[in-house]
Amino acid sequence: MGFENLDEQHRHLFAILNRLVDLHETASADPLPVLEELVAYSGEHFHAENLVMMKARFPGYGEHAQEHDRFVDRLRSFLSSYRQNREGLTRDMLAYVREWLLTHTQVTDMFYADFIRRSGHSSNT
Numbered sequence: 001m002g003f004e005n006l007d008e009q010h011r012h013l014f015a016i017l018n019r020l021v022d023l024h025e026t027a028s029a030d031p032l033p034v035l036e037e038l039v040a041y042s043g044e045h046f047h048a049e050n051l052v053m054m055k056a057r058f059p060g061y062g063e064h065a066q067e068h069d070r071f072v073d074r075l076r077s078f079l080s081s082y083r084q085n086r087e088g089l090t091r092d093m094l095a096y097v098r099e100w101l102l103t104h105t106q107v108t109d110m111f112y113a114d115f116i117r118r119s120g121h122s123s124n125t
């Protein structure tokens with residue numbers, strides 16, 4: 001994306017997701033803490049990103065923040081059903097999360113990144 005702090009957060013999100021996929025495939029340990037970490041870190045990243053967009057007065061802020069909220073809601077519902085009955089952590093769910101993160105970081109985030117670059121704002125939070 002071109003902003004080191006936010007790019008690093010994206011890499012960290014994928015690193016957590018990869019650990020979760022590994023645990024799911026190998027069943028070597030309880031994936032719950034990693035699922036919790038993914039939900040928590042997604043929230044942190046989106047919060048940081050929302051601040052950057054807000055400070056830069058990015059016109060697409062509202063819509064972008066809503067996409068974040070909807071994704072976090074889905075993650076939270078995965079998490080709560082997994083907590084309740086150890087269900088919902090499936091190959092399909094993990095594929096959905098990866099697909100969403102890939103599209104969001106490679107397409108949607110680029111809109112505000114381009115806007116910030118063009119308008120000369122900073123991405124520092």
Ligand SMILES: [Fe+2]
Pocket residue numbers: 010045049104105109
């Ligand atoms: Fe992002």
Ligand SMILES: [Fe+2]
Pocket residue numbers: 049064068104108109
């Ligand atoms: Fe985003």
